[in-house]
Amino acid sequence: MSDPDTEAEDGTEGETEDAPELMYDTLDAWFSDFLAHVYARDLGQSRVWCPEWWLHPEAVYRLDALWRSWEHLRLDGALGPSVWLRDHLDPHMAQLMSPDGPFKGCDHERGHRRPRMSRLPGDPPDGFF
Structure with a gap:
């Protein structure tokens, strides 16, 4: 067996x-x-960062994905680093640091400046699915 x-x-x-x-x-x-x-990176209007990134669920999820993919791809000495940079780091960091991303309303020195949306709105009616 x-x-x-x-x-x-x-x-x-x-x-x-x-x-x-x-x-x-x-x-x-x-x-x-x-x-x-x-x-x-230089931070400003085109790149936003929150020094309290761990308070943003999307940031934690994306950064965790980056860490885990880095741990895997670092073992491929030939192409791993390049693949990680191109396919993982660059797209995730562009989303995180976007002025309209999860850190919108945050300041890289002062942290949160205004409340953020806790979740996307939209609960389907009971029995819809």
Whole structure:
């Protein structure tokens, strides 16, 4: 009988690969020790940032995706960094730092200046789905 944890993609039994060890244990460690240094930008009207980014659910979700994709792609020394920059970092940071993005209304020095929307409006009527 085969163990689904050790079954290879072709249906044969094989070795279970251990997940590679993370370079950073947490999102905040990766942000502070890596991203904040690598992606330094002038901030102003065309780029918005919140020093309390962890209070923005979309920012946490995007930055977590960036951290996890970086941890995976850093292991591919040939193309991993370039793929990560092109396919992950640049599009996510453009969305995060957009003047109309999740940090709209925030100031990179003072943090939040006005309340933000807590969720998108739109609850379907009961029984619609």
